[in-house]
Amino acid sequence: MDLSLKILHTADWHLGHQLHGYHRSFEHQQFLDWLLKQLEIQQIDVLCVSGDVFDSATPSAQSWQQLYQFLADATRRCPGLQVIITAGNHDSPSKISAPSELLSNFDLHLIGQVYKDEQGVQQLNRLLIPLKKRSGQVLGWALAVPFLRSSDLVLDAQISDGQLRWQKAIYELYHQLGKLADSVRQDGQMLLAMGHAHVRGGQVSELSERQILLGGEHALPADVFPENCDYVALGHLHLGQQINCPLAMHYSGSPLPLSFSERRYHHHVQLLTWQNGQLGVQPLAVPRSCEMLQVPKEAKPLNEVLSELHHLPALGEISESSPYLEVQVFLDKPQAHLREQVMQALADKGVRLTRIRTVYPQTEKSAEQPYMGKDLDDLSPQQVFELCYQRSYQAAPSKELIQAFAQVLRQVEEMQ
Ligand SMILES: [Mn+2]
Known part of the structure; x- marks a missing residue:
């Protein structure tokens, strides 16, 4: 009998994202179609999305439709597939939680927040989800923890340092959950923790993570996650990376670049295989559906820039799969009609101009x-x-x- 459990870990989809006014729904659809194929080909049992499924706390109807359509297709084409989606800092806790009762009937788990009872006591058991093979056999447990806000936590007023108070509360939450998991976990069952946070040691991108963290000041230490975890599935940082610590702790990274500073990232999802108490981790590269060009590679004077733009291949009409372009110009003084000149040079190039970056002498x-x-x-x-x-x-x-x-x-x- 096959006793392996296959999990796909991904995060930071940011459905509904726009890049300088261009909607990304085509790229998201390409990704979701690709993901659906992977779920089939790799015979995935559980899909984990560690936060920021949407780009905004008020996702459009189109963004919801894209998610629901994906879930409908995935459950139809992969009967028995389990999906766990937690909210990130971009998501609205209440909106993510709203359909959760209904969807959990189909083994689709949307966790927007830490639930509390009428007395305000955390209902941690609701964050503990059995990980099942498609056949229904439980082979592990997930701590499905969303991005934690102050309202989710039990903050200790005795601790005067705000940062320490916040860290301690997160530590307590994960460790209590770890204990809870241990009380139900049987020999050989996996323990997976999900989190949407900046963990110390993670490399952030320049622009799109909204840099809420100052030089790692508000990053969490890796030991907030219980040491009995076999894998920590992180979201928030868009660069896929492993955190250097005793646990297997990974950011899957976002499946597509969410800013120009991420254009060199190799986007992937993480394929986890749990078998005989051993975990295998393998990144699966996500194909990129729209190129991101930066012309010139470094800012140059306008006449040189225009000449380089003229030499771009003429790709014709702009479509939803056209490359994005960032133009970099070196100016010694503000230039009138800069945009018009650039647009003229790009007339038949079939690229989508995102922005003109102007650099002035220091x-x-x-x-x-x-x-x-x-x-x-x-x-x-x-x-x-x-x-x-x-x-x-x-x-x-x-x-x-x-x-x-x-x-x-x-x-x-x-x-x-
Ligand atoms: Mn985030």
Whole structure:
């Protein structure tokens, strides 16, 4: 009898995402079609999506339809398939949870938040989900933990440091869940933890993770996850990567680049095979359906840029699969009709212009220098904060102030 369990770990789909105004639904559909094929070919038993299934807390009807259609196709073509989707920081906890009662009847688990009873006591058992083979046999357990907001946690008022208080509460939640799992787990059954967080040591992308974290300040230590886990399936960082720690802890990464800074990522999903108490981990590369071009490779003066653009192949009409293009121009002063000139050069090129990045010469050496020539888009909120502070007080903000800012930023992020 085959006693292996096959799990696909993915995250950060960001359905409904737009890149500089261009809808990504075609690319998402290509990914979902590919994923569906993998579920069939690889005979997957469980699909885990570790947060940020949607790009926004108010997904459009089209985004919901895309998700529901996928779930309908997946369960029809792979009878017995189990799906576990947790909410990320981009998702609305209540919207993700809304259809969960209905969908759990089909072994489709949408976990938006940590459920609490009328007395406000956490119902951790609702986050513990048996991992089943398609035949129905339980071969493991998942701690299906969504992105954790203050309202999900039991915060210890005795701890004065906000960061430590938050970390401790997350540690407690995962460790209580780990114990709960151990109380039901039988010999040879796998334990998988899901999480949507920045774990210390993870490499972030420049732009699209909304840099709520300051130099790792608000990153969680890897030991918040219980040591009895066989695999930690993470979401939030868009670069697929393994965290250097004693546990097998991986970010699957997003299946498609969500900003130009991610254009060199090799996107993949993680194929996990649990057999005889041993775990095999194998990345499966996700094909990219739309190219991301940057022309020139480095900012150049306008005449050279226009010449390079003229030399691009003429691909004709723009379609939903046309490459995206970012143009980089070096200017010594603001240039009138810049966009028109670029658009003219691109008339028959069949590429989608996302943005023109203008770079100006760096004049004086100052604390602002690292930011010179960058657009506001290029800066994280804390960089803007530091810059404003620098301008007002001619000094860098203190570490405490930076931490306080990060805390406020996190609260704002949670409210969105
Ligand atoms: Mn996220």
